[in-house]
Amino acid sequence: MGLPLAAGAAVAAPGRPVILLDGDGCAMYTISALWTHAREHLKSPLINLGGAPLDFVGLAQSIGVPAAHPDTAEELAGHPTRALTEPGPHLIEAVVPAIV
Secondary structure (H helix, E strand, C coil): CCHHHHHHHHHHHCCCCCCCCEEEHHHHHHHHHHHHHHHHCCEEEEECCCCCCHHHHHHHHHCCCCCCCCCCHHHHHHHHHHHHHCCCCCCCCCCCCCCC
């Protein structure tokens, strides 16, 4: 329920950034909330920490949410700062390798 809660937090405090760390499974159960973020221009950089073969970047972009998929920790480091300086929601997909 992370995406809907992030939407509620962004509506409740429009002047403050909301950062969500959400897994792929959780996000897929409530992915329609991403559309709400886009339509309401909520200030929430959304970060996915899952490893499922889903195209979250493409999905986000298809509904009007800027998205990125950094491949390294160095690339990832700059994305939250950029997202917080731009208006509206952002999705940053950070795939964490499985530890098996």
